[in-house]
Amino acid sequence: MSLIKYKNQFFASCPPGLEPFLKSELESLGAKSLEETTGGIHFESFPEIAIKAILYSRVASRVYKKLYSFEIKTEKDLYYEMKDIKWKAVFDLEQTFKIQILQGKSPDGNKRSKFKNAMYLGQVSKDAIVDCFRKDTGHRPDVDKEYPDAPLLLRIEPNNNRHSQKETVTVALDMCGKALSFRGYRRLSVEAPLRENLAAGMVLKAGLKKNEDFYNPMCGSGTILIEGLMIKGDIPPSYIKVREYHQYESKEWSFLDQNFYAKDKYLVENTKKLFKEVADKASKGIEALESSKSQNVACEIDEKSLKAARSNLDTAGLYNVVKLVREDATVFGIKDFKGKVIANPPYGERLKQEELESLYRDFGEKLKNSFKGSEAYILTANFPMIKKIQLKTAERMIIHNGNLESRLVRYNLY
Numbered sequence: 001m002s003l004i005k006y007k008n009q010f011f012a013s014c015p016p017g018l019e020p021f022l023k024s025e026l027e028s029l030g031a032k033s034l035e036e037t038t039g040g041i042h043f044e045s046f047p048e049i050a051i052k053a054i055l056y057s058r059v060a061s062r063v064y065k066k067l068y069s070f071e072i073k074t075e076k077d078l079y080y081e082m083k084d085i086k087w088k089a090v091f092d093l094e095q096t097f098k099i100q101i102l103q104g105k106s107p108d109g110n111k112r113s114k115f116k117n118a119m120y121l122g123q124v125s126k127d128a129i130v131d132c133f134r135k136d137t138g139h140r141p142d143v144d145k146e147y148p149d150a151p152l153l154l155r156i157e158p159n160n161n162r163h164s165q166k167e168t169v170t171v172a173l174d175m176c177g178k179a180l181s182f183r184g185y186r187r188l189s190v191e192a193p194l195r196e197n198l199a200a201g202m203v204l205k206a207g208l209k210k211n212e213d214f215y216n217p218m219c220g221s222g223t224i225l226i227e228g229l230m231i232k233g234d235i236p237p238s239y240i241k242v243r244e245y246h247q248y249e250s251k252e253w254s255f256l257d258q259n260f261y262a263k264d265k266y267l268v269e270n271t272k273k274l275f276k277e278v279a280d281k282a283s284k285g286i287e288a289l290e291s292s293k294s295q296n297v298a299c300e301i302d303e304k305s306l307k308a309a310r311s312n313l314d315t316a317g318l319y320n321v322v323k324l325v326r327e328d329a330t331v332f333g334i335k336d337f338k339g340k341v342i343a344n345p346p347y348g349e350r351l352k353q354e355e356l357e358s359l360y361r362d363f364g365e366k367l368k369n370s371f372k373g374s375e376a377y378i379l380t381a382n383f384p385m386i387k388k389i390q391l392k393t394a395e396r397m398i399i400h401n402g403n404l405e406s407r408l409v410r411y412n413l414y
């Protein structure tokens with residue numbers, strides 16, 4: 001069995017449906033050999049490009065550095081292959097680690113992994129790493145399930161051959177720790193908030209431009225609003241984390257402590273420059289939004305949600321660039337508005353069926369009468385409600401909001 005050692009190979013994950021956006025983001029950052037798969041993109045690049053992806057991608061969930069791959073037939077093979085890896089080069093004895101097992105299907109999608117117990121595979125892999133360190137140093141590193149220095153992902157996949165017992169294991173290091181969707185502005189939340197990278201994906205699908213009017217009705221805690229403002233201002237999504245890192249020296253991404261990074265002087269220096277670039281771009285972007293003539297408006301009916309949106313905008317430093325009002329979206333109109341309306345109305349968690357139906361119907365009516373010349377994008381997981389919006393559908397896109405399959409529907413408002 002042969003062990004493959006990767007040098008400059010990475011994988012960036014994203015919510016399914018957003019892969020084309022991730023691909024073009026990575027391409028524009030200089031990544032090479034991009035290969036799209038469900039839920040992410042494989043790519044080749046120097047580590048500085050992968051770090052750029054962490055700082056600049058709006059839709060990525062995580063970025064992984066691929067370390068090794070090998071084939072196994074049994075759990076015993078897994079143990080010996082894992083024990084043979086030079087783990088000291090990946091992380092130090094004093095550092096903590098964690099293993100996540102992900103069992104995939106064969107590339108043609110027809111065959112499932114034969115290994116039934118993922119927990120056991122995790123245990124075997126952990127024992128192998130511990131025994132490898134013990135053999136070399138006489139001591140073992142600790143596991144930290146919450147904040148490990150080295151979060152490891154083992155992807156185990158069978159091959160297409162029906163008769164083959166072999167499965168491929170790819171070992172990768174999660175460079176992010178906390179998912180990239182946590183931008184750092186959502187200190188207060190509401191019921192059913194959208195994941196930040198999904199909201200960014202919606203805004204990218206809507207194609208919101210720099211000088212275009214932007215309206216986010218039913219804004220909840222303001223996720224679509226803040227992501228939209230960042231896109232309009234060309235503000236990197238990592239700017240709040242970069243700020244926190246400078247203020248508190250907090251560990252915002254796990255790569256900061258990982259050996260491939262921390263022991264590479266050039267990479268550390270280069271990342272310092274990238275952090276400065278992110279902070280500068282954010283300041284410039286906020287200034288541009290402040291002096292822009294285009295409108296940014298959001299409304300919300302519930303006082304508690306409005307409070308969350310205000311506080312999150314404030315954390316993001318974007319409070320002054322938006323008109324945020326407590327209004328009913330079925331009656332509120334905006335003078336001289338022409339641009340993109342992007343909304344995520346309630347799915348029906350709290351409202352009764354009739355209330356929900358009239359909300360969608362009246363909101364559709366409002367769009368038709370007061371937002372002529374604009375485009376509206378509505379995200380919902382409640383498909384029957386789409387029919388209540390008495391507008392002609394221009395486009396219907398599938399978006400996965402966690403486990404919830406949702407539709408993003410476009411309406412051209414003539």
Ligand SMILES: C[S@@+](CC[C@H](N)C(=O)[O-])C[C@H]1O[C@@H](n2cnc3c(N)ncnc32)[C@H](O)[C@@H]1O
Nearest residue numbers: 193194218220221223300301302328329344346
């Ligand atoms: C699914 S949540 C939006 C969540 C938001 N995308 C976020 O990430 O925080 C829907 C929001 O619509 C608001 N809402 C419901 N009916 C409304 C109306 N008629 N006018 C304005 N807001 C309304 C609710 O209070 C709720 O905050």
